Amino acid sequence: MPRYRIDIEYDGGAYAGWQRQADQHSVQAAIEQAIHGFCGEAVTIRGAGRTDAGVHARGQVAHFDLEREWQADRVMAAINAHLTSAGETVSVVAAQAVDAEFDARFSATARHYLYRILNRRAPPALERGQVWHVARKLDPDAMHAAAQALVGKHDFTTFRSVQCQSKSPVKTLDVLDVTRHGDVVEIRASARSFLHNQVRSMVGTLKRVGEGAWTAGDVSAALEAADRSACGPVAPPDGLFLMRVDY
Template sequence: MPRYRLDIEYDGSAYAGWQRQAELPSVQAAIEKAILGFCGQEVTIRGAGRTDAGVHATGQVAHVDLEKGWDPDKVQGALNAHLAMAGDAVSVLAASLVADDFDARFSATARHYLYVILNRRASAALMRKKIWHVPKLLDEGAMHEAAQRLVGRHDFTTFRSVQCQANSPVRTLDRLDVTRDGDLIEIRASARSFLHNQVRSMVGTLKRVGEGAWDAGDVEAALKAADRAACGPVSPPDGLYLTRVDY
């Protein structure tokens, strides 16, 4: 059967996450329902990253095997039409034919995330559920300096959920940069793979640095503790975006 790669964008606010769940709306289920409406085929699609409830994506990738060799543009257009009719905040940005051994999850060589903090006194009128509003002024320079203590290959037990099902807490973090653009603080993280809640846990910890409660040494000590209790508060899902997956 022909295998298709789907590049996907979604607003995660109304979903219980990427992964299909009984009686709860999910991005995966929305796309699978659109495929059923398009070609009458019941399928299970595989995504590159299982984003949590409330997390968004501008560059999620999935693959699906269809029984018929449809033109990729027709697949994209038909799926978007069915998603729109269902009122889903999901869009297929592109569809393409790929080799039979392409796997959206296991073929990935890197995943890139963006976390956005709105750092001003006034709350968000236009970006609600799309950012984390932090009214206290943050020192993005101190946050970036502390973030570099987390870059590299480490045991990230401190920064993963107790519900994480990964076999090992060891990961290689290739990038963790903190920059400011006006009232927006952007935190960009890149790695081959991430642990459950790793990015949100790191962001919550870096926010403590930005407030002046912690410094870079405290972040390094928390990392070396390899203890979930040493982590700062976990940031909300609203500001997190899966922006790109490399293959």
């Protein structure tokens, strides 16, 4: 049974997240319907990351098995044709045949996220739904310095959704960098895996530092508390992108 890997980008604004859900539109379901449309097979695809409602991707990865063997380029073109005709904001940007041991989720060695904050008084016109608009001036250097307290292996209970299904709150965060590029503050996070809402929770907390309401010490204390109530406000999904998955 041939297995295929697809690399995907999507605007998550119209979806209830990656994962298929009853009575709600999801990215997973949109792609599965497109696959069925071109080959008639009902498949379940596995994604590298279960992005939340409203979260975007430029480098999501998924795999699925088909009964019949197809050329990878044909798979990509056919899925995209059905996605386009259905009006989905999803695109398969690459496809390839892989061996049966490849698993988009469990074979991954790192996931890389980008969060974008539009930091200016004027609201976005061209990037609405693609950034978090924060009008108050932020200090990216203070945010970056505070972020380093979160890098490494920690109990991230404070930055974990109460709905998180992970067996352990302990994760190793490899990178958490904050930089400014004109009016945009970018927060880049890399790790083998993340907890539910972890990136958005960290971003919301670092925003408090950037506006002067919290110090780096407050971030360290919040982490050490291992208490969800110690977290800053959770950033909205608009500015979050799954950028790349490593294997």
